[in-house]
Amino acid sequence: MKKKEDFSTWLNDIIDRAGILDIRYPIKGTYVWRPYGFKVRANVLRILRGLLDETGHEEVLFPLLIPEEEFMKEAIHVKGFEDEVYWVTHGGLTPLNVKLALRPTSETAIYPMFALWIRSHADMPIKVYQVVNVFRYETKATRPLIRLREITTxxxxHTAHATPEDAERQVEEALSIYKRFFDTLGIPYVVSKRPDWDKFPGADYTIxxxxxxxxxxxxxIGTVHNLGTNFSKTFDILFENTQGEQEHAYQTCYGISDRVIASHIAIHGDDKGLSLMPEIAPVQCVIVPIIFKGREEAVLRAVEKAEKALKGLRVHVDRGEGTPGSKFYHWEMKGVPLRIEIGPRDAEKDTAVLVRRDTGEKKTVPLGDLSGSAAAALREMEASMRKKAEDELKAMITEAATLEEAARILREKGGIIRTVWCGEKECGVEIEExxxxxxxxxxxxxxxxxxxxCGGKGRHILHISRSY
Amino acid sequence: MKKKEDFSTWLNDIIDRAGILDIRYPIKGTYVWRPYGFKVRANVLRILRGLLDETGHEEVLFPLLIPEEEFMKEAIHVKGFEDEVYWVTHGGLTPLNVKLALRPTSETAIYPMFALWIRSHADMPIKVYQVVNVFRYETKATRPLIRLREITTxxxxHTAHATPEDAERQVEEALSIYKRFFDTLGIPYVVSKRPDWDKFPGADYTIxxxxxxxxxxxxxIGTVHNLGTNFSKTFDILFENTQGEQEHAYQTCYGISDRVIASHIAIHGDDKGLSLMPEIAPVQCVIVPIIFKGREEAVLRAVEKAEKALKGLRVHVDRGEGTPGSKFYHWEMKGVPLRIEIGPRDAEKDTAVLVRRDTGEKKTVPLGDLSGSAAAALREMEASMRKKAEDELKAMITEAATLEEAARILREKGGIIRTVWCGEKECGVEIEExxxxxxxxxxxxxxxxxxxxCGGKGRHILHISRSY
Known part of the structure; x- marks a missing residue:
């Protein structure tokens, strides 16, 4: 097993070893979701869909392919993506009349349909989402879950509104949904309004x-864009407003990708492997029977009792061959939040030993109370994993008053610099350089x-970092 | 609304009108899943995943793109698909060194990884599945849900086994899973072993x-293939058998597509619109309050009581504007299985009227008993919709002893001819002609x-039809 201090190697190793992805697929930047990883992904998506559905978003599914003409309509948007779009040019042995783009994102697929769906202010708001694969011909070094040519998740x-105020409110709602989502996954974050030259191509602004x-x-790990009327002007998304006049719709869009799973793994994992929060762990409790010759029966009876008590959680009993030690090692590597050990002495005393994956803390509890103790331990873990990650992020945000200080911090420790900026692009670009x-x-x-x-009047608190 | 006797027009109309798909997407043979349709699709997939998971299949997700070299390895397979594969040839403005196929199906994506995963007989069986979009450059007329260029669902x-017997057993398991799946959806079927010249390219046989x-x-609507060792020889999927020798793995694969949703809609819908079985209906019961001026309160109290009683079902209360009549019409068109009407007289007598979508049958039941009556009505509907569809299919299977008789039946009534065949390809091809x-x-x-x-010795019962 690799050490986490050698982060990049460690991350690829654990993604492979724990059965998240197979990274040997023969196209650069594309990977295979293996069964264990797929289950983590399904749990993450269940949480995200829940948050979107309960706020009135509706799930839809648009085609992958976008005709060249639609894709090319929004000039600024095209500019932002033209170097990284994959083009389908042949069907069978026949050249296509119209080239087809693999969606790098779906504005140009969805908004022509919005133009058909929207007639009047009463047709809005429209709030739809989809979970799809998108494609980017990355020329930078690719990395599993982080920089992909096929973003699988x-x-x-995408939303449309009858007033700019309603679009603003939608941006706020999106921010609040994403905060709840990242909080649930124990991924701490910093929210920044991107500088104008780094916003989403076609947006008024990007958070x-x-x-x-x-x-x-x-x-x-997530972005929220207020698109204003940029796309609605390009795609003729017009509606009759309450005064009976034609007006362009106000739009927002916001996205989340595989990177949330990368972040969760990276932030919570350790030298022993994954450490998954209970909400997204495919197995929440693993029960390991500790068998001694001649005393099997009592232990196995206690294990069955424990399994029954934990109904409602995702439980696995490891009845396989192998020593308890090798099982501990395996399930720690897989990131299972709670291990329950039951040996002959436990069986005799009607107890079990709970071991937390995050801290290694052990606790002997009565079997009769296992359901409550396990639930409590999982709750405590969630809270303490979240708190630990937040504290770690806080420790990585450092104030700097001068560029020298900022440079030293970035060199020695990295993280995010918090400082003051006049807001001028010229200054901003030079700071980056x-x-x-x-x-x-x-x-x-x-x-x-x-x-x-520049030493001029500071207008904004600015976040700076070296980033992926 | 179109009449169902004009079937093809009716089907496209109802798919559009009921909000299943938007069929105006600007690429031939690709369509947009709208929110209502997406919910039907999600319910269908929930059932299918349930059946696969409970039989030990694990869900995975492979990349969409397949390098030309892998795709071209299996000659017979390539032959079957080469006319209909979409090719990606450019990333941004740069021509790619290696052309990439959009998967038309994933054998050539998955089996190179099987070769890495399988070392010994103990690594098998492997039983994985994925739910993905696949692409076929159809030159025939495309149709929503039936003949697509992007098959979205x-x-x-895909499975691998250490013995041919185990692969055979897997074919049986797949057949039994699909039977349960179609039975659940009320889609009747005929099972046939395809003639040798019409089997899946690369299979030993196709059912x-x-x-x-x-x-x-x-x-x-579904196919199950025994691949034998055809692909494992091409992709070097070798394992050490119990005798310590290297042997090629035995494989099967089986698939289901959007067509199940087309079939459900086509078979159960009528001149009023969709008629969805309760299992897959996004809304299982719609409650329509029938309001008369001055007597609103009693009705709305009864409606709330009804809504509470139906908790656990997918219920919608139509509190919108509009006459009861227009609401009935709307929800019938959407295929909601059960309508519950509550008017002033019902409120007075503490009753509600249940109306079944499939038969139009009405029944007045006590509000206090609504939960039980609704559940019973839904159960009865499932059974009777299933039975009706099976009877209809049976009536469309006709025996024929001569080609003249078969031709007449196909001309006058269509459906499936049941007859006797010697099994010779020559005869078979001529029958088709x-x-x-x-x-x-x-x-x-x-x-x-x-x-x-040919009048020679009959060896098989043969099914013949004009088909999509």
């Missing part, structure tokens, strides 16, 4: 969630003091 | 499920009497 939501991985680099880092953007706190670069 | 299972649509043509129909294949009953074409 892209949840994209992004970034987390920090153990190597000190930040990772964008000098620090060889990225402006994650600004938050909505008020700033005082001078800009870290 | 392709469930493909297929066909149903008959209201226009008398048959539709293939003479009847302008397709040999669905043979069943495993024993045959007696002469071959319908």
């Amino acid at each position: 892209f949840k994209e939501a 992004a969630f970034d987390t920090v991985l153990p190597d000190g680099r930040s990772l964008q 000098v620090l060889n880092a990225k402006l994650l953007g600004t938050n909505n706190e008020s700033a005082s003091g001078p800009c870290i670069h | 392709f469930k493909e299972a 297929a499920f066909d149903t008959v649509l209201p226009d008398g043509r048959s539709l293939q 003479v009847l302008n129909a397709k040999l669905l294949g043979t069943n495993n009953e024993s045959a007696s009497g002469p071959c319908i074409h």
Whole structure:
């Protein structure tokens, strides 16, 4: 097993070893979801769908292929994606009349249909989402779950509204949904409004969630875009407003990808392997019988009793061959939150030993009370894993007043620099160059003091980091 | 609304009108799943996944793209698909070094990984499945849910085994899973072993499920293939057997597509619209309050009571504007199995009127007993919808002893001809030509009497039909 301090190697190793992905598929940047990984992914999607459904979003599914003409309509959008779009040019041995893009994201597939669906203000809001595969011909180094050519898990939501205020409210709702989502998964985040030159191609503005991985680099894990009327003008999404006039719809979109799973693994895993929060663990409790010759029966009876008590949780009893030690090692590597050991002495005393994956903490509890103790242990784990991750992120956010200080922090420790910025693009771009880092953007706190670069009046709190 | 006797127009109309698909997407043979249709699809997939999971299948997810070299390895397989494969040739503005196929099916994506996963007989059986989009450049006329260029809902299972007997048993298990699946959805079927010249490219043999649509043509809705060692030889899937020798793995695969949803709609719908079985209906009961001025309160109290009583079912209360009549019309069109009407007289007497979508049958029941009555009505509906569909299919299977008789039946009534065949390819191909129909294949009953074409010794019961 690799050590987590060698982060990049460790991450690929554990993704492979724990059965999340097979990384040997013969196309760069595309991977195979194996059964265990697929179950984690399904649990993550269940949470995300739940949050979207309960806020009135409806799930839909649009075609993968986009005709060249539609794709090329929105000039700024095209500019942002043209280098990384895969093109289908042949059907069988026949060249196609119209080239087809593999969606890199679905604005240009969805919005022509919005134009058909929307006639009047009463047809809005429209709030739809889909969970699909999208494609980007990445020229940078690809990485499992982080930088992909086929993003297999892209949840994209698209909305249309009758007023700019309603679109603003939708941005707020999206932010609040994503906060709840990341909180549930124990992934801490920093929210930044991206600088204008780094917003989504075609958006009025972009608000992004970034987390920090153990190597000190930040990772964008979610984005929310206010599209204003940019796309509705391009795709003729018009509606009759309450005054009986034709008006362009106000739109937002927001997305989440496989990266949430990368973040969860990266943030909570350790030298022993995965450590999954109970909500998304395919197995929440593993029961390991500790058998001694001649005393099997009492132990197996106790194990059955324990299994029954834990009904309602996702439980696995490891009845396989192999020593208890090798089983412990295996299930720790798989990230199972709670291990329950039952040996002859436990059987005799009608007890079991609970072991937490995150802390290794052991606790002997009465079998009769196992259901309550296990549930309590899982609840405590969730809270303490979340708290630990949040504390770690906090420790990786460092204030800096000068570029020298910022450079030193980025060099020595990484993470996110918190500083003050005048808001001018010129200054921003130079900060990026000098620090060889990225402006994650600004938050909505008020700033005082001078800009870290030009010394002029500071207008924004700025987040900077080296990022994936 | 279109009449069902004009079947093809009716089907497209109801798919559109009921909000299953939007058929206006600007690429031929690709369509948009709208929210209501997506919910039907999700319910169908829930049933299918349940059946696969409980029989030890594990869900996985493979990449969409297949490198040309892998795709081209299995010559017979390639031959079967080369005219209909979409090819990606460019990433951004750059021509790719290796052309990439959009999977038309995933054997050539999955089996190279099986070769890595399988070392010993102890690694098997492997039973995996995925639910994905696949692509076929159809040159025939495309139709929503029936003949697609993007098949959005392709469930493909792939298995590997250490003995041919185990692969045979897997074919039996797959058949039994699909039977339960179609039975649950009320889709009647005929099972046929496809003639050798119509089997899946690369299979030893193919067993297929066909149903008959209201226009008398048959539709293939599921297939099970015994692949023998054809693919394992091509992709070097070798294992050490119990004698310590290297041996090629024995494989099967089996698939289900969007067509099950087409079949359900086509078979159970009528001139009023969809008629969905309760298991897959997004709304199982709609409650329609019948309001008269001045007596609203009593009705709304009764409606709330009804809603509470039906907790556990998927219930919608139509509190919208509009007359009761227009609401009835709307929800009938949407195929909601059970309508519950509550008017002032019902409120007074503490009763409700249940109306079945399939038969229109009405029944007044006490509100206090609504939960039980609704559940019973839904159960009865399931059984009677299933029975009705099975009877209809039976009536569309007709015996014929001569080609003239078969031709007349196909002309006048369509459906499936049941007859006797000698088993010779020559005869089979000529039967297809003479009847302008397709040999669905043979069943495993024993045959007696002469071959319908050559008059020679009959060896098989043969199914023939005009098919989609």
